[in-house]
Amino acid sequence: xxxxxxxxxxxxxxxxxRTAPRRxxxxxxxxxxxxxxxxxxxxxxxxxxxxxxxxxxxxxDWAFVNAIWTVPQTAAGLPDTTACREAKGSGxxxxxxxxxxxxxxxxxxxxxxxxxxxxxxxxxxxLYVVSAMKRFWRWELAxxxxxxxxxxxxxxxxxxxxLSFVPQDRWGGLPITLILSxxxxxxxxxxxxxxxxxxxxxxxxxxxxxxxxxxxIRGVPLISLxxxxxxxxxxxxxxxxxxxxxxxxxxAIILFAGAYLAEVVRAGLQALPKGQYEAADALGLSxxxxxxxxxxxxxxxxxxxxxxxxxxxxxxxxxxxxxxGIFDLLTAGKTAIxxxxxxxxxxxxxxxxxxxxxxxxxxxxxxxxxLEREFNAHRNR
Amino acid sequence: xxxxxxxxxxARKAPPRPMRLSWADERVRNVVWQVLVVGAILSVFYWLYRxxxxxxxxxxxxxxxxxxSREAGLPIAESLIEYDPSMTYLRALTVGVLNTLKxxxxxxxxxxxxxxLLGVARLSRNWLLARIAGAYVExxxxxxxxxQLLFWYALLQALPGPRQAMHPVEGVFLSNRGLKLPWFQWxxxxxxxxxxxxxxxxxxxAYRRAARAKQMQDGEPRKVWPVAVGLMLALPLAxxxxxxxxxxxxxxxxxxxxxQGGLTVSPEFFALLLGLTLYTAxxxxxIVRAGILAVSQGQWEAAQALGxxxxxxxxxxxxxxxxxxxIPPMTSQFLNITKNSSLAVAIGYQDxxxxxxxxxxxxxxxxxxIAIIMLVYLTISLSxxxxxxxxxxxxxxxxx
Numbered sequence: 070x071x072x073x074x075x076x077x078x079x080x081x082x083x084x085x086x087r088t089a090p091r092r093x094x095x096x097x098x099x100x101x102x103x104x105x106x107x108x109x110x111x112x113x114x115x116x117x118x119x120x121x122x123x124x125x126x127x128x129x130d131w132a133f134v135n136a137i138w139t140v141p142q143t144a145a146g147l148p149d150t151t152a153c154r155e156a157k158g159s160g161x162x163x164x165x166x167x168x169x170x171x172x173x174x175x176x177x178x179x180x181x182x183x184x185x186x187x188x189x190x191x192x193x194x195x196l197y198v199v200s201a202m203k204r205f206w207r208w209e210l211a212x213x214x215x216x217x218x219x220x221x222x223x224x225x226x227x228x229x230x231x232l233s234f235v236p237q238d239r240w241g242g243l244p245i246t247l248i249l250s251x252x253x254x255x256x257x258x259x260x261x262x263x264x265x266x267x268x269x270x271x272x273x274x275x276x277x278x279x280x281x282x283x284x285x286i287r288g289v290p291l292i293s294l295x296x297x298x299x300x301x302x303x304x305x306x307x308x309x310x311x312x313x314x315x316x317x318x319x320x321a322i323i324l325f326a327g328a329y330l331a332e333v334v335r336a337g338l339q340a341l342p343k344g345q346y347e348a349a350d351a352l353g354l355s356x357x358x359x360x361x362x363x364x365x366x367x368x369x370x371x372x373x374x375x376x377x378x379x380x381x382x383x384x385x386x387x388x389x390x391x392x393x394g395i396f397d398l399l400t401a402g403k404t405a406i407x408x409x410x411x412x413x414x415x416x417x418x419x420x421x422x423x424x425x426x427x428x429x430x431x432x433x434x435x436x437x438x439x440l441e442r443e444f445n446a447h448r449n450r
Numbered sequence: 451x452x453x454x455x456x457x458x459x460x461a462r463k464a465p466p467r468p469m470r471l472s473w474a475d476e477r478v479r480n481v482v483w484q485v486l487v488v489g490a491i492l493s494v495f496y497w498l499y500r501x502x503x504x505x506x507x508x509x510x511x512x513x514x515x516x517x518x519s520r521e522a523g524l525p526i527a528e529s530l531i532e533y534d535p536s537m538t539y540l541r542a543l544t545v546g547v548l549n550t551l552k553x554x555x556x557x558x559x560x561x562x563x564x565x566x567l568l569g570v571a572r573l574s575r576n577w578l579l580a581r582i583a584g585a586y587v588e589x590x591x592x593x594x595x596x597x598q599l600l601f602w603y604a605l606l607q608a609l610p611g612p613r614q615a616m617h618p619v620e621g622v623f624l625s626n627r628g629l630k631l632p633w634f635q636w637x638x639x640x641x642x643x644x645x646x647x648x649x650x651x652x653x654x655x656a657y658r659r660a661a662r663a664k665q666m667q668d669g670e671p672r673k674v675w676p677v678a679v680g681l682m683l684a685l686p687l688a689x690x691x692x693x694x695x696x697x698x699x700x701x702x703x704x705x706x707x708x709x710q711g712g713l714t715v716s717p718e719f720f721a722l723l724l725g726l727t728l729y730t731a732x733x734x735x736x737i738v739r740a741g742i743l744a745v746s747q748g749q750w751e752a753a754q755a756l757g758x759x760x761x762x763x764x765x766x767x768x769x770x771x772x773x774x775x776x777i778p779p780m781t782s783q784f785l786n787i788t789k790n791s792s793l794a795v796a797i798g799y800q801d802x803x804x805x806x807x808x809x810x811x812x813x814x815x816x817x818x819x820i821a822i823i824m825l826v827y828l829t830i831s832l833s834x835x836x837x838x839x840x841x842x843x844x845x846x847x848x849x850x
Contacts, residue, residue: 104578113578287831288832289789300810301816306505399594416608427593
């Protein structure tokens with residue numbers, strides 16, 4: 070029983086000042102309770118502790134103590150990686166990151182213009198932060214998105230305002246990953262809402278089309294859609310009309326994301342009490358007014374945490390464009406180690422890429438978990 | 451609802467309203483909307499069809515699945531059935547489907563085991579164990595699967611060559627040529643023993659059903675495990691012994707620059723299986739944890755109050771209820787493993803996507819190639835969903 074203000078008054082004067090006996094509180098008692106409760110628990114703790122310390126020590130040795138951070142240049146002006154080759158197995162070669170980080174982050178974008186993709190990445194992060202704040206959850210947020218995405222297009226392409234023009238096949242690295250996932254979400258979301266509404270529609274033909282679309286897309290892997298975008302789309306278009314590869318992959322990702330998001334939105338529509346629908350009908354609102362003013366604002370609010378989780382999935386899935394040869398972050402990392410002198414240092418590059426992906430996904434998943442707790446606060450009494 | 455008093459006022463139906471050709475009539479609006487939407491979609495598809503047939507004509511590509519019976523001429527490194535490049539494309543694609551199924555089935559089994567262990571570990575009262583399991587789940591779920599696959603593949607390729615292979619246990623070698631395991635020579639008696647095991651398993655299942663039905667009648671519990679041991683262990687052993695008990699061990703050994711004999715797990719398959727299992731186990735762990743937490747504490751207490759020992763509380767009371775929460779999301783994880791196995795193409799394991807992709811590059815039959823990929827995955831997805839829906843319906847809560 071906890072000591073509250075009322076029952077504290079009834080206790081004797083020295084009752085609160087006394088603390089629990091030493092063997093019940095403090096770090097020692099805590100570890101006895103949580104790590105050495107019985108012989109079984111003790112055995113697990115000791116075994117895990119031993120493994121943890123052993124591997125942590127050898128990892129620190131490899132990653133920091135014996136690591137090589139920079140390499141000298143040869144007479145020809147190329148990096149000399151003999152030091153790295155000698156340290157292989159005992160120390161990490163972070164020099165590959167020191168030398169190649171610009172290429173991994175921005176691909177083959179013109180070197181002098183790298184501030185533009187950097188600014189684009191910062192704009193994307195700013196956009197995510199603004200969208201995450203509750204006070205901006207209004208219809209005006211869509212305008213902010215439109216404005217920022219336009220600005221990003223201007224920065225990447227250039228050709229206006231004195232910026233030099235950069236063709237799309239020079240783009241690469243982190244901006245591509247962010248573009249594919251963010252534009253994917255921005256276009257897939259309205260599509261998903263329409264499909265989710267269509268799936269709950271009373272009109273049989275519309276319902277059938279939506280069900281077919283969702284189940285078909287969810288039944289096949291994303292790769293097959295990306296292959297379709299890269300080898301089949303060109304056959305679908307009339308002669309002379311040519312859409313570049315990035316846009317085709319983007320369309321495939323939008324179609325894919327649309328089907329999954331539609332199911333998330335549908336869950337929100339179903340979770341809304343029937344009374345809300347009936348009340349809107351009783352007010353004599355038309356279908357679109359009912360949907361836009363009563364149903365969607367509540368249903369979408371309900372599904373924000375699963376929406377963020379789905380978005381994390383898409384953010385990770387954009388890496389699949391590697392397979393059709395689009396230059397995203399992962400492809401850039403994989404390409405950086407193709408040069409003969411850097412061959413064999415894949416582990417270092419992949420660990421760096423993992424850190425970048427992890428920062429984005431971990432932030433989003435913590436945010437989504439926080440929202441979920443907040444939305445379910447009324448349930449945990 | 452037959453017990454509702456029949457009030458003649460409610461029994462009467464509203465008179466059918468004649469349909470008026472006016473925008474104010476909802477039925478007219480509904481028909482018009484549907485015709486418009488279906489018409490728009492059909493015309494888009496017709497437009498795409500026209501473009502496609504024109505483009506195919508220009509490029510002189512004949513449509514159809516005739517290419518399936520042509521000679522494939524594509525080498526496949528590992529295959530469950532007999533295959534060589536002089537066989538047909540159909541055979542090559544079948545090999546691909548079997549390779550996909552192989553990695554998916556093994557991955558599903560391993561990921562379920564590892565995921566369940568991790569999910570239980572996260573709920574452990576041991577702080578260190580719970581924290582390590584939690585950190586594992588968080589890290590694995592926040593990294594792209596493709597990145598993890600490439601990482602494992604790079605790590606496996608960085609292993610020493612066969613001459614300096616890692617050699618943890620006698621007969622097991624881990625090198626950049628993959629994992630070598632001791633095996634034995636497969637003979638007719640082994641196939642027969644496997645068949646006997648299958649028969650025994652079915653018979654055990656039938657006996658368990660009958661025992662349960664009898665228990666329902668007289669309340670007498672019957673032991674199933676002696677029958678299970680007899681049918682599933684003793685019977686196959688007896689069959690094997692009756693056929694001469696052949697056993698020739700096949701232990702891998704180093705000869706020249708490579709290994710001879712033994713069972714080979716190729717680096718591609720190993721990396722794919724490792725990546726898929728470790729990634730999906732993280733998701734399954736969360737599902738299992740949520741499922742166990744969903745069973746209320748009162749169920750534990752009530753079962754203990756009935757005097758059931760702890761193990762039977764878990765088996766008879768908690769697990770059946772947790773399963774109801776666990777099964778539906780688990781189904782989608784099984785589907786995800788199957789679909790994600792298509793990432794094999796990135797590390798060179800020849801699954802259906804990889805082989806179909808080579809086929810469409812060689813023959814130029816892009817539409818057919820992609821149609822085959824989609825059809826295979828739709829079939830597998832649908833089969834898994836149907837099976838899991840059947841299982842889910844069987845264990846679902848029977849309500850009034």
